[in-house]
Amino acid sequence: METPDILIAIGNFALYFGISLVFLMLFKFVYTIVTPHDEWTLIKDQQNVAASIGFGGAIIGFAIALASAASNSVSLLDFATWGVIALIAQCLAFAVIRFIFMPKIVERIEQNEISAGVVLGATSIAIGLLNAACMSY
Template sequence: MDNSDLLIAIGNFALYFGISLVFLMLFKFVYTLVTPHDEWNLIKEQQSVAAAIGFGGAIIGFSIALASAASNSVSLIDYTTWGAIALIAQCLAFAVTRYVFMPKIVERIEQNEISAGVILGATSVSIGLLNAACMSY
């Protein structure tokens, strides 16, 4: 690899990494809009372990899918499309958990029930892994 190829590779890395950070910030914003409880207040002000586990799992699950999108994409547009799909999938995972599997998940998170946080976090990571595995051509 000569210097010009290296500079192009570094530029591509910086571009994809920068977009990934924007996606993470966007995910934090959108996910907290989807959930009826205030994760940041629960985590920062009330030191809720359940909320931290649930939200941390969502961030990890999204990051796994986003990493797969970056690895498998053929262009920047392809990457951003799959990143948006990953964001939607994580939000849907919360909705399915809330409305189908654990209708009282919000109240349980707000009451700092660790088991609810673990299930929410595990579900989010699982969805992220499945989402990442399905991002192939």
């Protein structure tokens, strides 16, 4: 007896969605290592809006690229490869902002300077959009 197509589709959805959630958790872990400030402490303990905006933008940017990877991939390995590339791109975006455009971004985020959080968040989303658009064959 052959498996109905809908069951195969649901299985594929569950697999890709589950891997996406693992990637999001991995991104949260890696991104907080790359940034010299502790986003979770700033957000949870100090209610730092700038850190929330910056970190939120990074998560959204990564999720946009990850969504594109899921829709354009031809296999799970392909999806995982593009997911790693998306993660690297988001970390590089932070590095470019920190070392080139706004060398004091860390201090400004720690001081809850909203404008710094907006720039970081917007840049992270922009990188995610560009990354997603470039994931094509």
